[in-house]
Amino acid sequence: MSAEIMLEARNMTRRFGGLYAVDNVSFEVQRGEIFGLIGPNGAGKTTLFNLITGMTPPTHGELVYKGENITAKRPHEIAMRGIARTFQNIRLFGSLSALENVMIARHIHTKSGVIEGVLGLRPAPQEERATRQRALELLDLVGLADSAETKARNFAYGDQRRLEIARALSLEPELLLLDEPAAGMNQSEKSSLSEFIRRIREQFNLTIVLIEHYVPLVMGLCDRIAVLNFGQLIALGAPEKVQNDPAVIEAYLGD
Amino acid sequence: MEVFLSSYGAAIVQMALAGVLALSLYLPLMAGQLSLASPGFYAVGGYTAALLSTTVFTGYANGSYPIPLIVVEMVIAGGVSALFALIIGIPSLRLRGIYLALATIAFIEILRVFALNQPWLGGAVGIYNIPQPFFSATRIEYLLLALPLLFGAMFFVARLERSRVGRAFIALREDELAASAMGVRPTYYKVLAFTLGAVLAGMAGALNAHILNTWNARQGTFDLSILILAYVLVGGSRTFLGPVIGGAFLVALPEIILREIAGAPGLNPVIATFLRDGRLILFGVLIAVSVFFFPYGLITPELFKRRRKKPEKVTVEAAKPTPNVRGGNL
Numbered sequence: 278m279s280a281e282i283m284l285e286a287r288n289m290t291r292r293f294g295g296l297y298a299v300d301n302v303s304f305e306v307q308r309g310e311i312f313g314l315i316g317p318n319g320a321g322k323t324t325l326f327n328l329i330t331g332m333t334p335p336t337h338g339e340l341v342y343k344g345e346n347i348t349a350k351r352p353h354e355i356a357m358r359g360i361a362r363t364f365q366n367i368r369l370f371g372s373l374s375a376l377e378n379v380m381i382a383r384h385i386h387t388k389s390g391v392i393e394g395v396l397g398l399r400p401a402p403q404e405e406r407a408t409r410q411r412a413l414e415l416l417d418l419v420g421l422a423d424s425a426e427t428k429a430r431n432f433a434y435g436d437q438r439r440l441e442i443a444r445a446l447s448l449e450p451e452l453l454l455l456d457e458p459a460a461g462m463n464q465s466e467k468s469s470l471s472e473f474i475r476r477i478r479e480q481f482n483l484t485i486v487l488i489e490h491y492v493p494l495v496m497g498l499c500d501r502i503a504v505l506n507f508g509q510l511i512a513l514g515a516p517e518k519v520q521n522d523p524a525v526i527e528a529y530l531g532d
Numbered sequence: 533m534e535v536f537l538s539s540y541g542a543a544i545v546q547m548a549l550a551g552v553l554a555l556s557l558y559l560p561l562m563a564g565q566l567s568l569a570s571p572g573f574y575a576v577g578g579y580t581a582a583l584l585s586t587t588v589f590t591g592y593a594n595g596s597y598p599i600p601l602i603v604v605e606m607v608i609a610g611g612v613s614a615l616f617a618l619i620i621g622i623p624s625l626r627l628r629g630i631y632l633a634l635a636t637i638a639f640i641e642i643l644r645v646f647a648l649n650q651p652w653l654g655g656a657v658g659i660y661n662i663p664q665p666f667f668s669a670t671r672i673e674y675l676l677l678a679l680p681l682l683f684g685a686m687f688f689v690a691r692l693e694r695s696r697v698g699r700a701f702i703a704l705r706e707d708e709l710a711a712s713a714m715g716v717r718p719t720y721y722k723v724l725a726f727t728l729g730a731v732l733a734g735m736a737g738a739l740n741a742h743i744l745n746t747w748n749a750r751q752g753t754f755d756l757s758i759l760i761l762a763y764v765l766v767g768g769s770r771t772f773l774g775p776v777i778g779g780a781f782l783v784a785l786p787e788i789i790l791r792e793i794a795g796a797p798g799l800n801p802v803i804a805t806f807l808r809d810g811r812l813i814l815f816g817v818l819i820a821v822s823v824f825f826f827p828y829g830l831i832t833p834e835l836f837k838r839r840r841k842k843p844e845k846v847t848v849e850a851a852k853p854t855p856n857v858r859g860g861n862l
């Protein structure tokens with residue numbers, strides 16, 4: 278397969294005081310793959326997502342997305358380029374309904390301003406209808422269509438994670454970053470998640486980077502896996518290869 | 533009726549204007565910004581109308597000033613306020629929470645001192661003899677302008693809340709980082725919300741300059757910031773009806789205490805004096821009590837939702853996340 282590089286991290290480094298949360302990490306993510314990111318607690322996985330999405334500026338290093346240097350871009354500029362994410366510590370708009378949460382992420386695909394919105398002039402009503410329709414479809418996709426009007430904060434934990442995925446998909450990303458999507462899900466939810474992630478990759482032509490601790494999910498799902506330990510990239514490759522890598526075994530056993 | 537209007541005509545008009553001012557604070561709050569700058573824009577609006585009607589649109593006898601000209605002044609005042617909002621909003625909206633509140637108070641204070649020292653704004657005396665469109669002792673005729681302004685503002689905010697831009701505001705209020713991750717530009721929408729609020733405050737000021745007949749640096753000071761904040765807190769900050777009802781209620785209440793209760797015949801003179809002179813104390817106690825018992829204000833969105841046919845689905849309380857499988861499993 279002729280691999281197109283979707284995202285390239287070059288010597289990404291982020292220091293917090295004396296701590297190198299991400300330390301000189303370089304890798305490439307290819308279009309269409311499911312790329313696993315694993316590592317012990319505090320290894321720097323979430324920080325790496327924050328770097329990619331512009332929420333934390335890097336100390337050193339460069340990020341290239343589809344050939345464009347996006348290193349110094351702000352979060353909304355990253356989002357506009359087609360990178361969406363979910364959050365490890367769920368960050369839904371708690372007092373808004375599930376439907377509104379998903380509708381908000383259609384922001385960059387709609388354009389009506391204050392006047393159009395208030396007076397109901399074109400294109401606001403058309404956009405509003407399409408946005409609502411699209412959001413309902415996405416809620417249906419994650420199995421929450423029946424609770425579209427329920428406030429986000431009233432959902433069970435696993436459902437909040439699914440709602441976050443629906444919201445991220447609503448942005449129509451090409452690159453989707455999932456930070457521990459299975460955390461807090463029960464066993465049956467976890468096993469269907471794997472199937473679900475594969476399905477959305479096909480349906481939306483996604484490239485997915487996945488942080489996950491639940492090993493069966495990572496091993497069964499990812500095309501390649503990168504392992505971080507103390508901010509450093511200690512292994513990168515196919516699941517079987519990474520699984521048997523002495524440095525990886527050492528990192529996990531020598532906790 | 534005559535008696536009622538002569539006692540309450542002015543207060544009824546001020547109730548409507550309080551609603552407009554409360555909405556001017558509610559708008560930035562919708563985008564998560566606690567701004568106390570509304571009185572500043574209200575002052576700017578008042579001066580704009582005062583200047584226009586006394587120096588530009590001259591030649592009308594008092595009592596026959598054309599109403600359309602007041603509307604024109606209100607529009608111009610809204611525009612001037614918007615300009616001020618852009619100038620001070622872009623640098624100060626990087627501040628958050630209490631720091632933004634403090635910066636907006638500084639803005640009000642700077643405006644006040646500036647106005648006090650400018651001869652062309654009348655200095656300490658201010659601008660007086662602002663022409664009126666009505667010969668009116670009760671001022672009740674001003675409802676003709678105040679009510680359309682209030683209802684227009686309510687319509688505007690209500691529609692905005694259900695539009696793309698309004699949702700962007702609310703997303704910022706709920707979680708700025710998550711909103712920006714969904715493509716919402718934080719600074720742009722914060723400045724926009726702040727500016728829209730400024731327009732409303734400026735228009736209210738323009739109208740009130742005519743109602744009061746005079747405008748000076750004592751209009752739109754910090755006390756008004758606190759009053760407007762109270763309108764929103766007491767009324768409720770999660771639906772546009774909250775600030776409007778809060779404003780009307782808190783303007784009406786002192787009037788009623790002053791005129792009806794404190795003026796009641798046979799009332800113990802000590803109590804009557806306290807009600808008359810201590811009404812600000814009562815007012816403060818009332819705000820404290822209502823914020824304590826109604827932390828989300830008197831009017832909440834849930835108040836309306838309960839009447840819908842389909843009740844919200846009862847969901848299980850969020851289960852605590854199970855510990856992740858870690859360490860040694862690879």
Ligand SMILES: Nc1ncnc2c1ncn2[C@@H]1O[C@H](COP(=O)(O)OP(=O)(O)OP(=O)(O)O)[C@@H](O)[C@H]1O
Nearest residue numbers: 293296298316317318319320321322323324325365
């Ligand atoms: N904003 C911050 N300020 C200071 N230190 C931080 C900050 N964010 C992260 N860190 C530190 O950086 C290190 C990496 O944290 P990070 O959250 O990226 O780890 P992680 O791999 O996602 O861990 P987990 O599996 O627990 O989610 C940790 O030691 C953390 O304490």
Ligand SMILES: [Mg+2]
Nearest residue numbers: 322323324365
């Ligand atoms: Mg993490």
